[in-house]
Amino acid sequence: MASRSLEKGAAALRAIQSDPAIKSSLSAISLDVTSTDSITAAFAHVSTHHDRLDVLINNAAIHTNPRNRWPRNYLVLSLRIRSVPPSSLGSLVLAGDTTRFDSRVDALAYRMSKAALDMLVVQDHRKLGGKGDMNGEGGGKGERPIKVFAICPGLVVSELRGSTEEQRTCGGMAGDPEGSGRFIQMVMEGERDEDVGKFVHEGGNYPW
Known part of the structure; x- marks a missing residue:
């Protein structure tokens, strides 16, 4: 699990591990997708402590002024992705549909980041789809094809909007x-x- 605040990530990790039904091994790392140094450090950590990366789920987004910030949100994807949760708020087609309730949601930076x-999903699917390894070289015996998805998790309870119950x-x-x-x-399975x-x-x- 990655989060900008390692303290908050560790708290979320403890909450998950408190569920006796959770049997998986979990760990938390710090990752700020607006910082190249943070991305490099996270990549090095995963490379050092794990044999390989099977699935990367990038759920990063920004909800503030987009000027000079939003392009850096995608440096994390140099890690290469198999699954990404965007949002219907990033769909250009749906954004123009005034019959939808969410067409009135401004959230400019968030919409830009998800769009x-x-x-990126379209381009990575074109480049990596069906390749046999994460470097795009493929062809090795026993290698699995790379699958790239954009996944909308839906509107869920989150502190991205704020910490009050209403938010x-x-x-x-x-x-x-x-x-x-x-x-x-x-999807992963x-x-x-x-x-x-x-x-x-x-x-x-969803349409793009």
Whole structure:
């Protein structure tokens, strides 16, 4: 698990580990996607402590003034991705649909960051899709193909919007993030492989 604040990441880790149903081995690292040094350090940490990286889920976003900041949000993707959770707020098609309730959500920096991730998914799928290793060289015996998805986890309870109950739950509209986690797990386990390279959500696909 990566977070800008290692203290907050460790707190989230303890909360997850307090569930007796969790059997997996978990750890927390610091990662600020607006800092090249932080990204480099995180990459070095993973390379040193783990044999390989099977899945990278990038759920980073910004919710502030985008000037001079949002392009750096994607340096983290030099790690190479197999799964990315963008948001329907990043869809250019849906942004122009005035019948949708979220078309009135400004969130300029957030929309920009997610729209840019959409393009990155399209390009990485074109470049990496079907390749046999994370360097794009492929062809090795026993290697698995790289699958790139854009995954919308839906509107869930989060402190990205703030720490009050109203902000965390988006006025009671936000769902339980556990459901989103289970959906992402389904994608990771191959249950949506027919939609590889697309912008998927639990009920189907979103337009770019």
